[in-house]
Amino acid sequence: MKRYSLSEAEDKLIGIKGTPARDNYEFELKLELIGDxxxxxxxxxxxxxxxxxxLVGxxxxxxSRLENNATNVTIDxxxxxxxxxxxxxxxxVELLNRQVKVA
Known part of the structure; x- marks a missing residue:
């Protein structure tokens, strides 16, 4: 049986970085970490x-929703x-190496 690194498994099962499926996965993972x-x-x-x-009002x-599922939450x-x-x-905040054209 072939072994995969975590990044190889993520690429294979979720999608390569930059694809919509992978971006959504990473976004949801970050929200889960915020709740934790x-x-x-x-x-x-x-x-x-x-x-x-x-305290928050x-x-x-x-x-409870914020801790368990931090979707649909504002930065505020x-x-x-x-x-x-x-x-x-x-x-x-990191800027990607993309060129932005200004008209």
Whole structure:
């Protein structure tokens, strides 16, 4: 049986980087990681979902959805949650090597 590296398996099963399927997969994975980070920070601060919701001004169900499935969430909401958790947030933006034509 042939062995595959993780990147080879992802290319084969999900799609090569730059394809819509792969981009969507990586985007959803990043959202899942954000939910995990929120949950870990909340637990480290010894807060319940309900308590965090009160700090942010949302209901417990919204915190639960954010932790378990961070789709359809705005950056503003994520920043409010991390602000309530007194956590520092850093965004990294990388420009791709694409030429942009300006008319």
């Amino acid at each position: 980070m929120i949950q870990a920070a909340r637990k480290e601060r010894n807060l319940t979902q309900e308590q965090l919701g009160q 949302v209901k417990k169900a919204q915190i 909401t994520i920043l409010k949650v991390f602000n309530a958790l007194e956590a520092k947030v850093n965004f990294k």
